[in-house]
Amino acid sequence: MPPRIITNAELETMVDTSDEWIVSRTGVHERHVADAMVFTSDLAIEAARNAIENASMSPEDIELIVVATLTADMHTPSVACIVQSALGFSKNTMAFDINAACSGFIYAITIANQFLQNGVYKTALVIGAETMSKVTDWEDRNTCVLFGDGAGAVVLKAAETEDGILLTSAGCDGIAGIKSLTIPGLKVSDEEAKKRENRNLCTIRMDGGEVFKYAVRMMSEQITTIIEKAGLKLEDVKLIIPHQANARILEAIAHRIQVDKSVIFFNVSHSGNTSAASVPLALQAAVQADRIHKDDYIILVGLGGGITWGAVLIKWA
C-alpha cells in the first residue's frame, strides 16, 4: 500500500462524517492513498517484484501476467503490459488486464489457473492492483470513507500434486446488479450524470445498502457451495479470506454460515476497501500473521461491481 495514510480524523475535516460513524458502520480506521502521480501500475510493479522475490524466482520464469483492476492507468496499454515492460519479463509473456471490480482477483486466479491446468503455461503472476482514490469523489461521504489504494500479487506454479488450487467458482448478475455500483468511462448516461450532479463524472457511485445485502448473500453462498463441491465440511476450513469491503459484511457472513468470527480474516481496518487488491493484501497479511500453514484448506471469496462474485478453494502447499 502507498505510504500516505488518510485517517478518519482527516476525513472529518473533508466531509460531514465522524470517526464513530465510520468505525461503527464499516470497521475502517484508515486507508492508504497514492500520491497524485503514483498510478495503479506503480503499485502493481512493486507487488509483482515482491511476489517474484518471495517465490525465489525471476521475471524470466513467468509466462503469464494477469492484472485485476478497475483503475488502470490508461485504456491501453494495460497495467499488465506496463508491469511486463518494467521488470525484465520475457517477450513471450502473455499479459492482460481483467475487470471484475472487487471480485477481480478471484476471476484472475480462476483464469490463470486454467492456463496452468491445461498445460499451456507453467508459471503465472496474478496481481490485484487499484488506486481507488483516483475514482473517489472526495466530497461524497457515502463512498469516500470506504475505499483505499494498494496492490497484492501471487505467483502460481503448475504442479502434479494433490494440493494448491482445488476448485474455483465465479458468477455474475448483470441484470440485478448493473446499476448498484458504477464508475462511468467513455459513456456517461444521463442517469449516471444525474447521480453525480455537477461533480466529476468519472467517480464511484454506489447503492451501499443493496451491495451490502448482495455481498453477504453471495459470498456466504459461494463459501458453502465450494466446500460442498469439494466434499468438505465447514469445520475442515482453516481460514476464509473474503474481499475486505466492510467489517459488518464479514460479521454477517460469519453469522449466516454459522462459523466463529475467528475463521474469517479481517483486514479492513487499516486498508479500507481496496477492490481487486483486497484479497491478495489480506492473503499476504494472513501469511505474515502465521494464520496459514501447510495442508490448511483456505477459501478466497469476493463480490464486486457488476455484480460479480467468485471463490477459490486452496489446500495450502
Ligand SMILES: CC(C)(COP(=O)(O)OP(=O)(O)OC[C@H]1O[C@@H](n2cnc3c(N)ncnc32)[C@H](O)[C@@H]1OP(=O)(O)O)[C@@H](O)C(=O)NCCC(=O)NCCS
Ligand atoms: C456504505 C455503507 C457503509 C452504509 O452503511 P449503512 O449502515 O447501510 O448506512 P445507510 O446507507 O443506511 O446510511 C445511514 C445514514 O448515514 C448517512 N451517511 C452515509 N455516509 C456517511 C458518513 N460517511 N458519515 C456520516 N453519515 C453517513 C447516510 O446519509 C444516511 O443518512 P440518512 O438516514 O439521513 O439518509 C454500507 O451500506 C456498506 O458498506 N455497503 C457495501 C459497500 C461496499 O463495500 N461496496 C463495495 C463493493 S463490495
